[in-house]
Amino acid sequence: MVNLAARFHDAKWLLSKGYSPSVYLFRNLESGQVIYSQFPYFAERQIKKQFQRPNWQNRLPSTRKDIWRIMSVVSFDNHEKAVDAYNALVELRHLRDVGQKKLANSFRKKNEDGNIWYSAQYRPTWTQESVADLTTVIDELKLENTKIFWEDLWRKGDDKYWNQELVEHRQLEKFSPREESVVLKRLGEKVKAEFALLKESQNAETLS
Template sequence: MTFRTPSEKRMRKFLIDHLKTRIQHGARVAQLKRTPGAMITHKLGPQVFVFRNLFSGQVLYSQFPAYHKKTILEQFVSPNWQNRLPSRRQDLWKIMCVMNFDNYKYATAAYRGLIDLKQTRDTVQKKEANKMRKKSEEGTIWYSGQYRPTYTQEAVADMTHVIDAFNLEGTTIYWANESLRGDDKYWRNDLVEHEKLPVHSPKQQSILLDVMRQDSVKDFRKRMKMLKPKVA
């Protein structure tokens, strides 16, 4: 049994309460309108946060360093037994990458494009998308346990397509696992740079993402300040 002093217990309680507050606040923020103006007002950066479900391989997009049940319902519009409506459990959704964009219009366009591609694949082009997926011997989407890597692969393909199609120059993507981004030949190196996310424990994820948000806001403000004409 680990012995803790009264001060250690107080500090532990403070950190746990602080973490819960961050998660609850993030969930509320995740329900806000996704417009450039709203993002600036609520001190959000020009970013897209990409979460990966460790159990199923499914992917979730958010313009905030958190997600909400509403986010899941919006992005899984046609669930089935191979692509079930996922749980919002915090221990299952881990950050896959953080996409930093040059401005808020780029971030909003990228987010909308990623959602549209995901929903199109799950609805009007469902049969076509399913034909392109790797299959098991039984003819179902290939899986290991309940994990289907095709969803992560499709998300990466959508990211490359959106950046290329919208010509989103000045994009930087921070990866939790760089092997997930695939071959460099699929990325426009004149539009996007790749970096690695700092190593962190699962309990530190919300704190790390909030720091990423703050840094993105500061960087954008700094660049805008440099662009303003100097008054003589």
């Protein structure tokens, strides 16, 4: 079976296959690292692409399902926006880890030894940077009608960092780890239904 998560897919393909216009952010429970996906799941190839310069402070994470949880689902009103947002998030990750690694590291909270601050294996920097990148992408690309479903609303940080005219924040329904795939599928169906209604409304306005 071909692993779809291991490939990049454009807006036309995602629409033709019935996928919702969304980007999924998964967080690692042990390290705090975040993986971006066009699907409600991810593959090892995505990890290797998004973590190109792993080191002892930012190790190449495992694909073990028990150490990953959905952090947020970012939904848009068309697939072009979803693809643009996904690409921009991956590019910003590459910029932090490769293109401007020293600059990015200079902004990170350090401990007494000068290493990125951590508790056990967990480094809050990784989730915080992903949220900051998400706010930047939505703002810079002017992604109107964005809805973000958070595992916990506190993860979005202070409202002052978000453009309230572009984004709406919602809480994901509570669920157990076993139910995650079911909840994400249900959310995807809801987003697709809202997307279909919006398309109908736009078509009606065009014809009138």
